[in-house]
Amino acid sequence: MSPEDLSLVEAAAAIRAGELSPVQYVLSLFTRMSQVELRVQAWTTVDHENVLAEARKCETEAAKKQFRGPLHGVPVGIKDIFYTKDLRTTMGSQLFENFVPSYDAHAVKRLKAAGAIVLGKSVTTMFANLDPGPTRNPWNLAHTPGGSSSGSAAAVAARMCPAAIGSQTVGSVGRPGAFNGIVSLVPTRERIGLQGVFPLAWSLDHVGMFGRAVADVELMLDSMTESPVQKLPERRSFRIGVVRDFFYENATPEARSLNETLAGKLAASGFQVEEVRLPPTFDLTQPTLRTILRAEVASIHEQLFAAHPESYGEKIRVMIETGMVLEAADYIRARRVRRRYQRDMAGLFEKFDVLLTPAARGTAPEGIGSTGDPVMNGPWTLADFPTMTVPHALGSNGLPIGAQLSAAPLQEGLLLEAAKAVESVVGFSARPAL
């Protein structure tokens, strides 16, 4: 197997066993980049010299059996919204095109402490909102990779790195995960600190991660989390709640049908599969989410926007301006409704281990003028449910379709075990032909 085809877990194990040289690994990823990056455009900044220097240090240490952590010598992608010490961080905006932070974001610090090498800064949409960057979907370059974590997802799918981190405020990890046929995880917000991440909306932002297998994102989570995730003994059967309300109305006929097929496969494999009915508070998801988002985005960008309105893309500009016409009472109201919503939604897990929905409306839309619609992901971000997307099928256009699995807050251990079981039943092995 070529080094670039190794999963994160495989690469980490091979380095530890002395079977893979960190330097050779980095060089093979650079070669892969030279083959595909011009077409995919996943990266904003790659400092080849420093990456190689770090790989050499890791190699010297590994030869002496000195390992910094479980990710020793493994290069990962970092969404360009996370501060990286001495490495340009642009937030996808010309206003920051020469900005070089003097410190690492907390998540980056944790990854480095685990031994990971920052391979490069991956493309983010402007300020992690909806104005797209140049990245294209490796499965079909005429299609969007989704966003806002566009570059991270595309880079992992295109085998330019084994794993990467992103951020999610509504659907910026789950949607690109699904569109790129890879696994994604957005843990409960408090699991990974957001210090050093340029915010889009403080109370909605989450750190997320991408890999090519459930075990990969598990390793990434374990490397970054503030508090250890309780691991569960292996199980083969889980109580799966299929949510058809709202999610099926918003899915394409193909995505609905494939989700039903998946539910059937899981039932045939011994999972307890039943439909979930949503509480009435669910109808308030969009008004609550959007009011909080508008108000917080407007506040965060208040000064920059006033000084440089011409540098803002239309989509984030509209978000800011509509946030500016809100009053404090509107925002507080939305926060209070969110609290109630979270309480009501958490009650669903009395009967189910995980909830299953389509991860996106369908396959990645054609064109790169839009990153798609986060409608499927927002409800779980608002609820602060740890959520994963797992690829399970190809659409009729050859593009991947993802399943979205969510668990109760802080139940990442249960979610990961359920996702592994689903992954095993599905056996998805397709990859982009790039």
Add this chain to the structure above:
Amino acid sequence: MSDNPLIEILSERAMEKFGHQRAEKLRSEIEQLADELKKLYSAPVEPLDEP
């Protein structure tokens, strides 16, 4: 035409802040925002529902 009075209130605020032309461009977003606020204010909340 919607009978939501919030549309005009929000539109006036937009005009004061951004001028007539920009406020007109934001009209459909403002109508959506007004609809969302109407739903939020119809939602039951109790004193113990803290933000």
